[in-house]
Amino acid sequence: MRISTAQFYQSSAANYQRNYSNVVKTNEEASSFVRVNTAADDPVGAARLLQLGNQADMLAQYKTNATNITNSLNQAETTLDSINTILTRVNELALESGNAGYTDTERKAKAAELGQLEDQLLSLMNSRDENGQYLFAGSKTDTAPFVRNADGTYSYQGDQTQLELQVGDMLKMAGNSTGFSVFQQALNTSRTETTLATPAVDDGRVKLSNGQVSGSVTYNDRFRSGQPYTITMLSSTQFSITDSLGNDVTAEATQGGTFDPNTAGGSVVSFRGVDLRLNINLQDGDVPDTAVAGHSFTLQSKPDTINTTRSPGNPSSAQVTSASITDPAKYQAMFPNGGAVIKFTSATDFELYAQPLTADSRPVASGTMAGNVASAAGVDFTFSTTPPQQSGDQYMVTVDNHQTQNVLDTVAQLRTALSKPIEGDAAAYQQLRADLDSAIANIQSGQDSLSTAVTDIGARGKALEIQQATNESLTIANTTTQSSIRDSDPAEVVIRLTQQKAMLEASQTAFARISQLSLFNAL
Template structure:
C-alpha cells in the first residue's frame, strides 16, 4: 500500500484530534460529575433517565396532593369534633328539659341556648378549608352549602358529590364529605303519624310514634300504610291490624292496669304510648308519613329524614310553645323523646364520617411511605445511570492523556520523514 506524505500528515493530525476529544470529554465528565453529557453517550440510559425524571415529577405532585388532602381532612375532622361537642350539649339540654321541676322561664332559657347552638352549627356547616373551599358543599366548593330562608328554615344548596384527589398512580382519596348526607339526611325516628279516633269514648291520647327498630319497621310495616290499634272488651286488651287486603293481625296483647294510666305498645318496629282511660272499641292509628297525601301539614314532622338544624328548631319550638298543663307535659315528653333519638342518630352520622376520615388519613400516610420508598429507589437508579464513577474516570483520563502524548510525539517524528532528507 502506498501512503503519500499528505496522507501521513492527515492521519497523524486526525489521531491527535480524536485523542484530544476523548481527553476533553473525560475531563468534562470529571468536572461535572455526570457520566452522560448528551443522549448520544448512552441512548438507552438517556431514555430511562427521562422516564425516571417524569416519575419523580409525578411523585412530587402526589406529595403535594397528599399535603393538601391531609390539611383538608384535618380541618374537616376538627370541624366535626366541634359539631359533636355542640350536639352533645344539645343532648344534655334535651335531657335537662325533661325535668318536671322546670318552669316556663327555665325552658325559655334552655330554648335561648338552643338558638345560639343552632347559629353555631350553621356557621360550622359552612366551614372552609385553607384554600377557601367549602368543606361540605360536595362539588360546589365555591358557594355556601347551607343558606337560611326568610321563614327561618334552612336549605342545602350544595350537591351530593365528593371531591377526590390522586395520591398515587392508581389511588385516589376523598378530601371532603357533602353536607346533605352528613347533616341533612339524618334518620328520623318520628316517621309515622299517630291519631286517636274522634269517636273514642275513652279519654286516652296516643303519643308520637317512635321507630325504635328500623329493620323491623322496613320489613313488617310494609305493605301497610296504616296500622289500627283496637281496644278490646273492658279496656284490658288490644289487637293491631294493618290496612292491607286481606287484613292481617299483626300483634295483640293485654293492657296491664297501672297508676299513671300509660300503656306502651310495640308493633312492626314502632313504639307508642297510650295515656289515659281506655274503653272497649277505642281505636288509634299509626300511619307512615310517606303515605300521607301531598300537602298534609304533618309531613314536615314525619319524613324519613330530618336535618340536624331542623331537629334543633323542632326541639327549640317544643320548649318555647308548651306550658304546664297535663297535655303540654305529655306533648313535651313525646317530642323530647323524639328529639333525643334524632340527636343520637345525628351524632352517629357524624361519628361514622369521622371514622371514615381517620381511615382516609391512614391511607394517605401509608401511601406517602410507599411513594417515599419508590422515590428513594428512583433516585438510586438515576444515580447509577447518570453519576460518574470517579475512580474509573480518572484512570481513563490518565490513560487517554498518555495516548494523546504518544500520538503527539509520534506525529513529530513522522512529520520529519521525507525523501529530500536523503538527497543531500
C-alpha cells in the first residue's frame, strides 16, 4: 500500500495533535486533580455527580430548615417556661388569698399583682420571633393570637395549623406550637354548675358551690349520663341526690349523703367525679334541721354558650344581640362542633355553614327570618332591627362548651374574685373559697397543658437531633462519593502525564526524522 506525502503529513499532524491534547488535558488535571469537568469526560460519572449534587443541595436545605426549627422550638420552650413561672406565682397568690385573716385591702393588693401578672401572660402568649412573627398564632403569623374582649374575657385569633418544614427525605417537622393546643385546651375543672331551686328566694342558709371536676373519666362515664341532678337537703346533716329519671343515687356521694355542718370552710361533697363545697349558715333562733330541710339545688354541666360576631366586611352594620339554644336535641344533632357561619343570601333568607366557609361548603341549615330572629339547627339568633341585614352579610358563631378554659380567663376570674369586698359576709367568703378552689384547679390544669406542650417540644427536638445526625452522615457519604467520581488519583495522574509527555516527544522526533526522508536523498 502506498502512502502519499499528504497522507503522511496529515497522519503525523493528527497523531501529534492528539498527543499534545492529551498532555494539555492531563496537565490541567494535575493542576486541579479534578477528573470530571464536563459530561464528555465521563458521561456516567457526570450523571451520577448531578444526582449527588441535587442530594447535597437538599441536605443543605434540610440543615437550614433544621436550624430554623431548632431556633423556633428553643424560643417557644423559653417562653413557655416563663409562662409557667408566672402561673406558679398566680397559684401562690390563690393559696395565700384563702387565709381567713386577710382583709379586703390585702386581697385587693393580691388582685393588683394578679393584674400585672395577667398583662405579662398576655404579652408572653403574644410573643414574636426574630422576624416579628407571632409564635403561637398557627399560620396567622401576622395576627396577635390572643386579644382581650370588652367584657374582660380573652379570645384566640389564630388557627390550629402547624407550620412544617422538610428536615429529611421522609420527615417533616413542625417548628411551632399553636396557642389553641397549648393554652385553649387546658381542661376546665369548673364545668358544672349548681342552681338553687328551692326556696325561690335565696335565704342564705345553705350554700352549695359549683362543682369541680376531680375525675374526668368518672365525670364523662357516669355524671353526664344522669344529669341534671337534684340535691335535696333532708336535715342539717343529710342530703339526697336523684338523677334526671328520679333514681336515688345518694349512695354514690361522700359518706352516703351525710356531712358535718361544723366543718371549717364547709364540707366537701364528692359525687361521680365532681367535688362540691357545702356550707350551712344558720341564723339566730334557727332550729338547724327545720331551717335547712327542704332546700334543693339542680346540679348539671354548664350549658354551651354561643357567641356571635359580625364580619367587618358586611354590607350592613346589623348585629346579633343574643343567641340561645331553643331545641337541645336538634342543636346536639345538627349544630357544627367547630363553630359556624351565618350567611345571608337576601335581606331575610340565610344559610348556616360549618367553619371554615369555603367555595365548596354546603349549608348545614337554611331558613327565613321571622321578624328579627333567625332559627337554625336548634338555635335562635336575634338581630338588631336597624339597620336591616343585607345579602352577603356574614356572622361568625363560636360555641363555648366549657370543657376547656384559657389560663388568661382563669387569672382574670381570680383577679375579679379577689377584688370583691367580703368582710363580715359569710356567704361572700364562702363564694370566694369556691372561686379559689376553681382557680387553683384550673391553674394546675393550665400548667399540665404547658407541661404537655414542653414535652412535645422536647420530643420534636430529640427527633430533630437524630435526623440531623442522619443528615450529617449522608452529607459526609455524599461528599466522599462525589470525590471518588470527580477527583483524580494524584500518583496516577503524574505517571500518566509522564507517559504522555514521552509519547509527545517521540511523535515529534519521529515526525522530524521521517519528514527529512526524500527520494532525492537516495540518488
